[in-house]
Amino acid sequence: MTSIKMSVNVVALLAIAWLCQQTCRAQSDVSASADHLIPPVTEDAQDAAYHKIMREKLFVTPANYGRILIIPSGVEGETSIALYSEATPARGIEFRITCTKAQKNIWFATSESSPKRSENPEIRVARYDATVPRTAIEAVHDALKKEIERRKPLEPIGKAYVDGTAIEFALPRSGGKTAVGIFGPATQGPRMSQLVRLTKALTRYCMSPSNRSMLVGQVEDIARSLR
Incomplete structure (x- = not known):
């Protein structure tokens, strides 16, 4: 009787191990298939009005090296990160982040x-400006270019879309056009995790002057891992 019980237990453990292996493999396949940005969808009137107000309030500088727009799902305010070059009389070309x-x-x-509700709400906007090394801004630009070029619609995997923070990555194109790739709750994988880390590192670099010398190396390392 004891040997029978042991055999049953062994079979049960093997079944559990096989099930865990298949679950992990399925999760890995899902992550791999969603490890990319997605194209923007067609806006309805409300979305278009919302983006118009965001541009008016948050887009205060050029963004010829790229722009990142963080759109939280909760009550926190939206954030724009603009990367650009600027000609100065005294120092020539400077590379900046706002x-x-x-x-x-x-x-x-x-x-x-x-x-x-208001069509023109009175919302205060905090602004942070900093210079950034050319090597860092070029690394970020190249990383954004790579990920935006990889964008594609998500594969149908029977997964419900959940509400959460979205991040828009944008680069200017010729003819006044802009290429956009979107990170959302349903996009996941190692490259997307690095892209979120890059966004957070850029935000900290911009808003934390005392930590910039340390953070600039982090920004470059993460950006280069995506090129």
């Missing part, structure tokens, strides 16, 4: 569901 952060969530302030 972060602008809304003090309140613009989507909620303009949404039809908001009791205090």
